[in-house]
Amino acid sequence: MNSYDVAIIGSGPGGYVAAIRCAQLGLKTAIIEKYSTLGGTCLNVGCIPSKALLDSSHHYEDAVKHFEEHGIDIPGEIKVNLKQMIARKQAVVDTTTGGIDFLMKKNNIDVYQGLGSFKDATHITISGEKETEIEAKNTIIATGSKPSSLPFINIDKERIITSTEALKLKEIPKHMIVIGGGVIGLELGQVYKRLGAEVSVIEYMDRIIPTMDSGLSKELNKVLKKQKFKINTSHKVKSVERKGDEIIVKADNKKGEEVEFKGDYCLVSVGRRPYTDGLNAEAAGVKLNDKGQVEVNDHLQTATKNIYAIGDVIKGAMLAHKAEEEGVFVAETIAGQKPHIDYNLIPGVVYTWPEVATVGQTEEQLKEAGVEYKVGQFPMRALGRSRASMDLDGFVKILADKTTDEILGFHMVGARAADLVAEAVVAMEYRASAEDISRMSHAHPTFAEAVKEAALAATDNRALHV
Ligand code: FAD
Ligand code: NAD
Numbered sequence: 001m002n003s004y005d006v007a008i009i010g011s012g013p014g015g016y017v018a019a020i021r022c023a024q025l026g027l028k029t030a031i032i033e034k035y036s037t038l039g040g041t042c043l044n045v046g047c048i049p050s051k052a053l054l055d056s057s058h059h060y061e062d063a064v065k066h067f068e069e070h071g072i073d074i075p076g077e078i079k080v081n082l083k084q085m086i087a088r089k090q091a092v093v094d095t096t097t098g099g100i101d102f103l104m105k106k107n108n109i110d111v112y113q114g115l116g117s118f119k120d121a122t123h124i125t126i127s128g129e130k131e132t133e134i135e136a137k138n139t140i141i142a143t144g145s146k147p148s149s150l151p152f153i154n155i156d157k158e159r160i161i162t163s164t165e166a167l168k169l170k171e172i173p174k175h176m177i178v179i180g181g182g183v184i185g186l187e188l189g190q191v192y193k194r195l196g197a198e199v200s201v202i203e204y205m206d207r208i209i210p211t212m213d214s215g216l217s218k219e220l221n222k223v224l225k226k227q228k229f230k231i232n233t234s235h236k237v238k239s240v241e242r243k244g245d246e247i248i249v250k251a252d253n254k255k256g257e258e259v260e261f262k263g264d265y266c267l268v269s270v271g272r273r274p275y276t277d278g279l280n281a282e283a284a285g286v287k288l289n290d291k292g293q294v295e296v297n298d299h300l301q302t303a304t305k306n307i308y309a310i311g312d313v314i315k316g317a318m319l320a321h322k323a324e325e326e327g328v329f330v331a332e333t334i335a336g337q338k339p340h341i342d343y344n345l346i347p348g349v350v351y352t353w354p355e356v357a358t359v360g361q362t363e364e365q366l367k368e369a370g371v372e373y374k375v376g377q378f379p380m381r382a383l384g385r386s387r388a389s390m391d392l393d394g395f396v397k398i399l400a401d402k403t404t405d406e407i408l409g410f411h412m413v414g415a416r417a418a419d420l421v422a423e424a425v426v427a428m429e430y431r432a433s434a435e436d437i438s439r440m441s442h443a444h445p446t447f448a449e450a451v452k453e454a455a456l457a458a459t460d461n462r463a464l465h466v
Contacts, residue, residue, distance in 0.1 A: 119133065137306060186352050220350070294314050347425055
């Protein structure tokens with residue numbers, strides 16, 4: 001039987017990054033993955049394919065709506081070739097997952113394909129083509145998550161679908177009903193909206209992206225409505241029925257009146273649930289909580305001290321980069337180091353266009369905590385760079401402590417927000433003040449100038465270009 005210092009169950013961004021860091025630290029490492037490709041949800045059916053389709057559909061939208069204004073005439077009709085778009089997406093996925101195979105080989109990590117199940121706290125059986133057993137001094141559970149649903153919905157994977165099916169549709173929906181106005185609903189909703197579908201979003205809460213700063217919800221709502229999304233907040237879905245090719249969704253609106261939506265596809269995007277099926281966690285003494293998450297302490301250690309858990313299967317944001325940080329954290333902990341993660345500085349991004357990005361505290365959180373803060377906000381449309389590319393929507397909002405000027409939150413809707421949030425993460429990691437950012441040179445013309453201007457606005461209301 002093969003013996004390892006560390007075995008990792010699950011090869012998503014949490015698992016494969018943990019494996020690389022363990023190997024870098026000289027630990028003999030194995031990774032177990034039940035699917036034939038490595039990379040987990042993120043690389044196979046999550047981050048990467050969704051961004052590939054967002055990029056393709058963005059090009060299409062630009063060609064149809066903006067090329068003429070830019071002085072680019074395309075003779076003939078511009079058409080979507082959905083088959084090719086999906087094939088390109090798959091090629092991007094294949095290259096990316098192939099890259100993980102390479103990284104495992106390069107770092108001498110043994111890869112086992114099959115379902116990993118605990119026999120006890122130091123032995124794992126792997127049931128693949130043939131059953132294998134390995135021994136591990138330490139194990140990291142990185143089994144991720146699966147789409148969740150509502151009890152009365154029958155996901156048929158044809159017309160009542162999750163994100164996984166939405167990434168490989170064979171036709172453009174005429175009317176896609178999206179249940180859940182969170183990250184998946186809005187990103188994949190925007191893909192099909194751009195390709196010509198009517199998109200109706202039904203959200204239970206009183207605003208879309210309800211966990212983010214309410215200013216971002218309001219701005220994104222405004223922008224998506226301009227893009228002709230139909231957004232229905234404060235709607236409680238009661239039933240989802242399929243009749244032939246038609247989907248009928250019934251919901252109660254804010255006034256308690258029944259509203260009916262009819263479409264040809266329904267995307268269910270109401271969140272994801274931790275995944276531990278087949279893991280046989282009990283055999284190793286690993287405890288789950290009432291949400292089905294693997295229970296861990298501050299060292300990400302489970303109830304059994306040589307077994308750790310990371311990523312979507314534990315508490316916290318379900319984000320690839322959060323899983324990666326935790327993978328490194330656990331590898332270093334096992335190697336005897338004392339790593340640290342600041343969960344307050346894990347950024348969140350919605351890859352719609354304009355993008356939405358956030359890090360730190362929201363206004364709602366600061367109010368609730370009784371922190372006195374000041375706000376510096378700057379509209380993207382005031383930048384020369386925005387006018388050059390016609391990306392006028394959105395703003396940067398910086399929240400800073402009223403007394404010390406320390407930056408407490410950064411919230412942005414706008415072009416390239418996903419990349420610009422990194423500046424805020426660096427600033428906040430070093431506990432910069434708004435004035436610090438306002439005194440740093442930002443290249444002109446760039447979208448980053450909006451960050452400087454918002455910092456100037458927060459410092460003492462002295463933005464230069466509004
Ligand atoms: P996962 O990536 O879910 O990987 C877990 C792996 O474990 C899977 O491969 C699974 O097959 C395997 N596994 C499970 N049980 C066993 C077992 N018993 N034996 C062997 N293998 C097992 N996050 C972002 O940060 N940015 C984004 O842009 C983004 N976009 C997304 C878009 C979509 C459509 C979706 C669905 C998710 C997106 N996410 C995004 C979320 C991101 O994918 C997850 O947060 C991330 O994949 C979590 O990583 P993980 O390693 O914890 O688990
Ligand atoms: P989410 O939590 O972002 O959004 C779910 C939405 O559904 C919420 O707005 C919620 O209020 C709403 N909802 C819940 N129950 C409802 C109901 N009964 N009726 C109507 N609306 C309801 O979840 P998601 O969009 O499914 O994404 C799952 C996870 O994947 C998220 O945690 C997210 O972090 C991750 N993800 C991240 C990215 C990214 O980082 N860009 C992209 C996609 C997914």
